[in-house]
Amino acid sequence: MFGNESWVTETVAAVNDDEAFERAVRYFDGSVAMEIGDDIVWLKVYRGEIIDTEPYVPQFGATFRLVGSERAWQRLAAGETSFSQALYETDVRTKGNKLEANRLRDAIELFVRHLQATTPDDLSRMEAER
Structure with a gap:
């Protein structure tokens, strides 16, 4: 997505250190697939953390x-848009179990905030120049 795969490792580590995220997914045993253009990142969540x-x-x-x-995910990562705004504008859509997706909305918002915090400044700068 951003030229290297370290963003996944860094974002997951930050998310797993976040007590608010842990509370938001404490009772979720499932997985989330992020489809980023042609790329996919699958996240297995169990007992409050991405395992x-x-x-x-x-x-x-x-x-x-x-x-x-x-582009939609780059905008999210660069902080140009929030997850709620991306959903509202249909830049990002949910597929599959809508009930669970809605139930985990706070957790997804937290994940995106950590994604924004771990995104290299190079990406944010590149997106701002576009």
Whole structure:
């Protein structure tokens, strides 16, 4: 997504250190697939933390998916838009279990905030110049 895969590791580490995120997903046992243009990041969430990631959706699928263009995710990562705004403007859509996606809305917002905090300044600067 951003020229390297370290953003996944850094964002997941930051999210797993966040007590608010832990509370938001404490009772969720499932997975979220982020479809970023042609790329996929699968996140397994269990007992309040992200316990596994993959660059594909495993055979057993995902509880729900967050789908958007690479540009939409870059805008989110650069802080140009919030997750709620991206949903409202349909830059990012949910697919799959809508009930769980809505129930985890706060957790997704927190994930996006950590994504913004761990995004390299180079990306933010590149997006601001566009």
